[in-house]
Amino acid sequence: MVRNSEVMMTTTDDTPEDSRDEVYTGEDWYARDLSGRTFRDCSFIDCDWTEVVDDGAVFAGCTFANVMFNASRHTGAAFTNCTFRNCTFFDVQFTDCKLMGSQFTRCSFAAFEVDGGDWSFVGLAGAELKQSTFDGVRLREADLGEAVFTKAAVTGCDLSGAQLRGAQFTDADLRGSDLSSLEPLTVDLRGALIGVEQAAVIAVGLGMRVG
Missing domain, CATH: 2.160.20.80 (E3 ubiquitin-protein ligase SopA)
Structure with a gap:
């Protein structure tokens, strides 16, 4: 299922609290607060996560491809057994997060x-x-x-x-x-x-x- 960022993602309430097997393509989630959300086996493709904040969010078995994480802040979050491909991590902070088993391929990191x-x-x-x-x-x-x-x-x-x-x-x-x-x-x-x-x-x- 491909969600349209202009229609389905206008506010944070448009995303289910527990998402499973969803495909998000071209989403602009600039400065979105994902605290407490759960995403299982979801795919994020060509998405903008600049300045995203999450406290305790859970991402299990998710795929991130060409996602921009710049200036995002993650606290007590879990990205377990996730795949990150061609993602950008500039000025990103992970604090007390769990990333067990996750794989990073061709990603860029700075600060x-x-x-x-x-x-x-x-x-x-x-x-x-x-x-x-x-x-x-x-x-x-x-x-x-x-x-x-x-x-x-x-x-x-x-x-x-x-x-x-x-x-x-x-x-x-x-x-x-x-x-x-x-x-x-x-x-x-x-x-x-x-x-x-x-x-x-x-x-x-x-x-x-x-x-």
């Missing part, structure tokens, strides 16, 4: 901030995340292979079991993050900032003995 939440099993392979911020985020078994975190802050994060091969952490702040899955010779750590305990973990990863 991107994630504070807390569970991003386990997320697919961000090859993502350009320069100068982004991930603070206190659970990224267990996430696929971050070939991702670029140059000058990013990835602090206090759980990276246990994460795929990091080929990732670039040049001049990144990694303090407080679990680096037990990191294979030092397979990532770029030039200029990265780490703590003493993390240095010991990396030394062991290089085959050294710490006395």
